[in-house]
Amino acid sequence: MSDPSTPVQVRTGPLPTPEADEVRELAARAAAVDGIAPLSEQPLLWLEDDQARVAHLLARDEDGTLTGYAQLDVSLAATVRGELVVDPAHRRRGVGRALLAAGAPVTDDVLDRVLHVWAHGDLPAARAFAADAGMPVVRELWQMRLEPLERGGDVVLPPGVTLRQFVPGQDEDAWRRVNSRAFAHHPEQGRMTSADLRARELEAWFDPAGFLLAERDGKLLGSVWTKVHPAGEHGPVPVGEIYVVGVDPDAQGLGLGSALTVAGLNHLAARGLSAAILYTGAENTVAIRTYRRAGFEKSATDVMFGSDTRRSPTGATMAP
Incomplete structure (x- = not known):
């Protein structure tokens, strides 16, 4: 009533x-x-x-x-x-x-x-x-899930591109610039503020070792940010997440997004996790095809x- x-x-x-x-x-x-x-x-x-x-x-x-x-x-x-x-x-x-x-x-x-x-x-x-x-x-x-999670092979980066860990207190501004460009039309991710980023850095799950930046000649081109959910959040065991993969529009078409995804999955697999999830819009058919090729399948919907x-x-x- x-x-x-x-x-x-x-x-x-x-x-x-x-x-x-x-x-x-x-x-x-x-x-x-x-x-x-x-x-x-x-x-x-x-x-x-x-x-x-x-x-x-x-x-x-x-x-x-x-x-x-x-x-x-x-x-x-x-x-x-x-x-x-x-x-x-x-x-x-x-x-x-x-x-x-x-x-x-x-x-x-x-x-x-x-x-x-x-x-x-x-x-x-x-x-x-x-x-x-x-x-x-x-x-x-869509939430998409990959299980079992195994090492995804070698990370093949474009010529001259290297990967390194995110450094708190140093890389925030550069990362936000690329993230806002990569997700300029995304209703949530593209609006992440400095305060939003700092709040996540203070969370217990934050680990710079799982936050990888792709650079060429000192310029940030893209990144993959991973997250680990404790047991109980997505099942009885801990589950990894490809939290954010972003590539600067000027660096698109180089295969960097796929390489970063593999790097993120390899990091999660190296931590001993048996499953990984990610989120993507149902309308993003290109991304869904890419993730399905990597072994992800739809597991839940918001x-x-x-x-x-x-x-x-x-x-x-x-x-x-």
Whole structure:
């Protein structure tokens, strides 16, 4: 039964650590029930980031227990992008609809934007919720998996190109320049800021040995960044990830992307990992063919649902 009276607090700026911890605990409870994390890496990193241009929407019951959370990225001109999670013990009570209807505390230009909401795992319940809210699927993100993971052979680099490890405190600016050029049209990766990069360097999983830069005559041409997920995140054993592969547009056509992918897989295999994953847009058929040739196959799907923020899913005009 829907409960339109569900109170939702809308906040901007970083959440206090105790409140951010409440969100993390809520996400963990949902993941334990659903088998997939409801919030991706970036929203979690933005919980306490004082530079993040996001709105935090927090739903609580009468005793103050956090029952739902949504985060809206309001930094883009054309869209408001969000992710949300509802406590499994409080589902089917209108919490999700209340979060959607709460809107974002931004200037009036939000009325001209489109709301896009990610749902991880493409769960039937999320599809039903989105359909009820009048939000069709507008984008799909594939997770692809390679198992068993074995050393992929020799890394064949273009003439004059060498590989070295990323050096924290030295390579950030050059890497961000190439990354922004390589992903100029990517809705998320191409927008990584200095703060976003530093936040990842502070994460427990960050390892410069798995962050390889391709250079020629001292100029950065591309990179492969790997990540290791602990047991439990993607199965019972640790799993490697080809986190980012980026090649400067001026260096495309040299086979550097394939070489960097092999280098990343070799690094993960050398760490004793038995499986690797990566993410790519379902529309990126060229990349999908390349990854399938390397042995990757589709293993999961995240979906983005779209709606017009000028009207909330309940029919009420959304306001700051």
